[in-house]
Amino acid sequence: MVIENKNKSVLKPFLRWAGGKTRLVDFILGVVPQDLEKVTYWEPFLGAGSLFFALQPYRAVLADLNHDLIACFKAVREHPDLIANYLRRHARLTSKDYYYEIRTKYNRANDSIAKSVMFIYLNKTCFNGIWRVNEKGEFNVPYGYKEPPTLPSSKDLKAASVALKCADLKVGDFRQILEEVGTNDFVYLDPPYPPLNQTAYFTHYTQERFGISDHEALAEMAIRLSKKGCRVLVSNADTKFIRSLYNSFRVVQRKVTRWIRSDGKRYKAREILILNY
Numbered sequence: 001m002v003i004e005n006k007n008k009s010v011l012k013p014f015l016r017w018a019g020g021k022t023r024l025v026d027f028i029l030g031v032v033p034q035d036l037e038k039v040t041y042w043e044p045f046l047g048a049g050s051l052f053f054a055l056q057p058y059r060a061v062l063a064d065l066n067h068d069l070i071a072c073f074k075a076v077r078e079h080p081d082l083i084a085n086y087l088r089r090h091a092r093l094t095s096k097d098y099y100y101e102i103r104t105k106y107n108r109a110n111d112s113i114a115k116s117v118m119f120i121y122l123n124k125t126c127f128n129g130i131w132r133v134n135e136k137g138e139f140n141v142p143y144g145y146k147e148p149p150t151l152p153s154s155k156d157l158k159a160a161s162v163a164l165k166c167a168d169l170k171v172g173d174f175r176q177i178l179e180e181v182g183t184n185d186f187v188y189l190d191p192p193y194p195p196l197n198q199t200a201y202f203t204h205y206t207q208e209r210f211g212i213s214d215h216e217a218l219a220e221m222a223i224r225l226s227k228k229g230c231r232v233l234v235s236n237a238d239t240k241f242i243r244s245l246y247n248s249f250r251v252v253q254r255k256v257t258r259w260i261r262s263d264g265k266r267y268k269a270r271e272i273l274i275l276n277y
């Protein structure tokens, strides 16, 4: 389905997401092709979908391995008003105890609109908006001590719902999702970054971690898509390993270097965009 979204003010995501690109959106928009009207926009590592909401393309396929995340996006697309109502109730009752009560309910709940509402509430109230699950697949992030949480308003959710009308939402591994990309389509890849060290794995988004072989498989896939005629844009950390995977691509480096603290040490974290056009 193609829906023309004529009211294209830049939208912010309705979730917080570790590795989310909200702060880098201007940098990324600077290299996104201008002529996307006739092609499909693919984002198989959706997270909070920062670039999708900033761009609001005409037609999109959005996917992620995280089942609950995609269920939440579908619920927002279909029922923005209902979700806003439920969220207002969570906002009234929120506290540390309430957070843990909802976390337990959430881990026992089957798919439903109420579960997606809890997903948003936990995302906004937990420590740093991190998504982390234990071996049983249970969400186990502690309370974030941020009161009051900034829950998305009815207006935010309605705007997100309108933007999402043009999108197919899928759960799946990037290898399977990217098989369906059409010639000339535009693909934005924002995988989990390689860890700076072992404790940086505090953030794993799904039960499966994204390791070296996944980065290698992703680069192979990007090269295949490039040969097919697609335009491919990858976000990643600036490391020798990542650069070596994309020899035939162009690299744009972000000027600002961030310092990340982990394990009491400081690490230089520079972002790069890798592209084939």
Ligand SMILES: C[S@@+](CC[C@H](N)C(=O)[O-])C[C@H]1O[C@@H](n2cnc3c(N)ncnc32)[C@H](O)[C@@H]1O
Pocket: 017, 018, 019, 020, 021, 022, 044, 045, 046, 047, 048, 049, 050, 051, 063, 064, 065, 066, 172, 173, 174, 175, 190, 191, 192, 193, 205, 206, 210
């Ligand atoms: C860096 S985040 C994406 C952030 C997003 N661009 C944003 O701005 O919010 C990476 C995402 O990849 C997803 N993911 C991890 N492994 C995956 C896989 N094998 N296939 C598809 N998605 C995966 C995670 O669930 C996570 O949402």
